[in-house]
């Protein structure tokens with residue numbers, strides 16, 4: 001728990017450092033704004049004193065300085081807004097890049113312990129909610145003490161008694177900050193948790209809409225959703241109430257300072273000996289709101305501060321980037337492959353998902369020569385998917401090593417690993433976009449000739465006439481749907497285009513009927529030529545695909561390892 005807090009603090013410090021120059025620039029502009037405010041109020045006080053003294057001509061220089069300071073404040077305020085928006089946007093872009101890198105480095109393993117709705121919300125809502133932290137909280141927190149106490153000092157220099165009163169009232173503000181700050185942090189954290197619960201619940205319901213309707217539970221489920229939405233509403237109202245109380249307490253302190261100074265200075269106000277004396281008292285009174293403005297900006301951004309802790313905690317739960325992603329290994333080995341494929345060596349590999357649970361992989365060893373086609377079978381839960389995730393580089397062995405083309409997977413940059421491997425899973429992901437986009441996604445730089453060959457070899461060409469716009473038909477959410485077999489051919493076409501020397505497949509025909517499976521096997525046979533392959537499957541049809549090795553895995557151990565002639 002303590003270690004988590006330490007990590008969170010260091011992450012927040014790292015974010016603050018990354019935004020330091022923008023924060024300092026904003027604070028500097030804010031300080032100029034405060035100085036312009038002093039010039040404005042001083043000249044206004046003199047003009048008012050001259051008018052109140054009766055009949056005296058208003059000095060043109062004071063009027064000019066008053067207008068100049070007013071225009072300067074408008075311009076500085078505008079510049080502040082622009083800089084704040086730019087600073088918030090830059091920080092959000094940086095965070096999204098960091099998050100995406102972590103998501104991609106983890107791959108599918110991430111979805112085993114995080115809900116996809118939480119991940120989507122983290123990348124969108126949570127990062128968006130940090131805008132205020134970078135754009136408002138950081139500049140306000142670095143400016144408020146300096147800005148507020150320079151106003152108090154200037155008032156003190158003009159009128160000692162008024163300066164003392166103003167300073168005294170300002171001293172109670174940190175107490176309010178401590179009390180309401182804790183309350184805001186708690187309320188805001190509860191609001192985020194309620195929002196997350198609603199998002200997860202909502203996405204689950206949308207995905208399972210058919211199951212819910214067919215089970216006759218639609219109304220009950222809608223009530224559940226309504227309750228979750230109501231909880232979020234209550235939590236949000238609580239955050240707003242605390243924010244209102246913080247703002248009201250600052251206003252009370254300001255009114256007390258104002259009334260106190262006016263009562264204390266009433267004799268001077270009514271019987272001032274000179275315009276200068278009257279201007280001094282008016283200046284002290286008019287500067288009261290200016291003295292409280294920096295704290296008001298700070299308390300308005302207090303909710304934003306709570307967001308960084310909430311988001312930071314969620315981001316910290318994500319696994320860190322693998323070290324090889326952050327460092328450039330000089331002189332690192334490069335995997336070697338031949339025109340037959342690439343060699344794969346798995347040596348004494350073990351892995352445990354959860355401490356105290358049995359090993360998911362227990363001292364697994366096997367060797368594939370370039371061009372070998374290994375069919376991996378075993379009962380459910382034996383460790384096939386765990387092995388595949390490890391070969392794809394998403395998880396790392398706790399013991400043993402994996403050599404790809406003679407190079408240790410651990411020492412390779414993840415992009416070097418992915419270049420060597422094509423992966424075909426049970427259900428390929430079809431993105432919203434055209435069929436062409438979906439296939440070219442594997443190799444965006446591929447030529448039209450290469451695309452044509454991939455369409456031919458994968459048999460995608462066979463169903464093109466059935467699609468309304470052929471290759472340009474829009475697929476995915478809101479687009480045209482593909483059957484399981486057609487979608488799997490898209491995955492095979494991607495693998496042809498990528499042309500990687502190692503093919504890894506995880507039950508590529510699991511959801512297909514026997515006839516479609518046979519068709520897919522024809523395309524896969526073509527794909528296997530000149531490549532090494534490891535195919536995890538429950539289907540006996542794969543024993544006819546040109547298998548050269550047979551591996552059986554049970555309870556995390558390779559129990560059978562045969563080389564076939």
Ligand SMILES: Nc1ncnc2c1ncn2[C@@H]1O[C@H](COP(=O)(O)OP(=O)(O)OP(=O)(O)O)[C@@H](O)[C@H]1O
Pocket residue numbers: 112113353354360378379380381382383384385386387
């Ligand atoms: N994220 C995880 N957290 C904890 N345990 C896990 C996790 N993923 C897998 N396991 C466990 O590891 C073991 C191997 O699971 P794995 O998914 O690799 O089996 P499999 O052979 O691919 O099964 P199937 O054929 O059903 O897909 C199982 O006991 C499983 O419960």
